[in-house]
Amino acid sequence: MLVVGSSVKEIVNLKAKLAEKFLMKDLGLAKKILRMRISRERKDVVESVTSRVREKVLKMFNMADAKYVNVSLEGHIKLLEA
Numbered sequence: 001m002l003v004v005g006s007s008v009k010e011i012v013n014l015k016a017k018l019a020e021k022f023l024m025k026d027l028g029l030a031k032k033i034l035r036m037r038i039s040r041e042r043k044d045v046v047e048s049v050t051s052r053v054r055e056k057v058l059k060m061f062n063m064a065d066a067k068y069v070n071v072s073l074e075g076h077i078k079l080l081e082a
Helices: 008-021 051-060
Strands: none
Touching: none
């Protein structure tokens, strides 16, 4: 399970509550998930996908020649839990 949040205190509290209910191991900071590199720069909201994976997906959908741009999520947009 990958735990993400804007407050380290909240993340620590959540992990403590989960550890009370489940046998778990903390693997530390994640570097990659699903072949995506995780960026911890505060200005980045959406994790950047490595170029190798991006190229593979574009080839899969016959869009290898398509142009792309990096788009940041607006700062005022809040993601909600499902």
